Amino acid sequence: MLILHHVKKEYGSxxxxxxxxxxxxxxLYWIKGNNGSGKSTLLKVIAGMIxxxxxxxxxxxxxxxxxxxxxxxxxxxxxxxxxxxxxxxIDLIAFFTQVRKAKKDEVDFLVQKFNISSFITxxxxxxxxxxxxxxxxxxxxxxxxxYILLDEPLVTIDKETVPLLYEVIELYTAKGIHxxxxxxxxxxxxxxxxxxxxxxxxxxxxx
Numbered sequence: 001m002l003i004l005h006h007v008k009k010e011y012g013s014x015x016x017x018x019x020x021x022x023x024x025x026x027x028l029y030w031i032k033g034n035n036g037s038g039k040s041t042l043l044k045v046i047a048g049m050i051x052x053x054x055x056x057x058x059x060x061x062x063x064x065x066x067x068x069x070x071x072x073x074x075x076x077x078x079x080x081x082x083x084x085x086x087x088x089x090i091d092l093i094a095f096f097t098q099v100r101k102a103k104k105d106e107v108d109f110l111v112q113k114f115n116i117s118s119f120i121t122x123x124x125x126x127x128x129x130x131x132x133x134x135x136x137x138x139x140x141x142x143x144x145x146x147y148i149l150l151d152e153p154l155v156t157i158d159k160e161t162v163p164l165l166y167e168v169i170e171l172y173t174a175k176g177i178h179x180x181x182x183x184x185x186x187x188x189x190x191x192x193x194x195x196x197x198x199x200x201x202x203x204x205x206x207x
Contacts, residue, residue, distance in 0.1 A: 001025055002046070002147055002178075007054035009038075009045050015202050016041045019054070022204060024147070028169070028179045028192055032207070033199035039182045040079065042199065043149045046180070047076035059146055072100070075145040079152035079182075081136040085125025089116060089135045092124075093142070100143030110138045113164055129156040141168060148172070150181040 002024040009016045017038035033039045045052045048063050048071050056063040056070075063070045083092060097107050111117050114134045124132065133156045140148055154162060166189045169179060173192055181187065187194075196207040 002058045002180075003056070004046070005055045005057075007045060007052055007056060009041055009050070009052045017045070017199065017204070018202050019204055024178065024180065026176075026178055028173070028181070028189070028194035030187060030194050030196045031180060031182045031199060031204070032196060033182075037199040038202060039199050040151050042204065043076060043151050043180065043182065046147075047071075047074050047149055049076065072143075073146040074149065075140050075143065075147070076149040077136040077140040077151065077153070079155050080129065081132060083124045083132065083135075085123060087124055088122060089120030089124065089127075092135065092139060093120065096139050096142045102143045107138075107142055110141050110168070113168060114138050114161065115164075130158060130161075133157050134161060137165060137168075141172060144175075145177060147178050147180060150179065152182055152184065154183055154185045154187065 004019045004022040006021075007017070007019040019042075031039050031042065041050070044050045046056060048067060058070060058073050061070045061073060093107060093111070096102070097104070111120065114137055116131070116134050116138060119127065119131055120135065124135070127135070137153065137157075140150065153165060157165070169189060170192060173179070197204050198207050
């Protein structure tokens with residue numbers, strides 16, 4: 001269970017997002033809102049990537065008090081991820097595999113599933129935006145988190161990759177992993193119902 005309590009994020013004097021009390025249980029959650037509404041900021045706050053006011057706890061692990069343990073339970077990818085251009089995909093995959101103590105066969109499955117084996121030995125600086133996004137999806141699924149946060153996961157990936165992503169989400173949901181995602185594009189997995197939330201006027205509520 002993921003709980004946000006009196007969470008607030010401001011940039012200077014500008015309020016970006018404010019959550020009095022919000023609880024995510026099991027399953028998929030689609031966070032909607034206009035551009036600039038604070039959706040991405042909310043995910044970054046939950047991921048522990050940027051400072052904020054308030055408290056966030058996942059499965060009894062407090063982000064402020066047990067930051068290392070907390071971050072092991074939350075995986076996050078940005079809408080348009082950026083990685084050091086001199087590294088290769090293999091470099092990043094090896095690093096994430098080691099840090100997250102993932103099994104090689106699970107990583108090999110992801111590499112094969114997202115069809116990235118043909119380019120992961122090349123420097124990331126040579127990748128197209130779609131190649132970078134597919135690599136980021138592989139990195140998001142490496143390991144055994146409680147929640148995976150996907151910011152616009154359908155952006156820049158080709159239409160052939162979309163059903164592959166859905167299949168992996170179904171597989172990981174069956175393992176007990178939960179998802180929070182944003183998307184301006186239709187995101188529908190018939191076998192996995194989702195709950196929808198709206199970010200508007202700097203707050204978030206269920207639809």
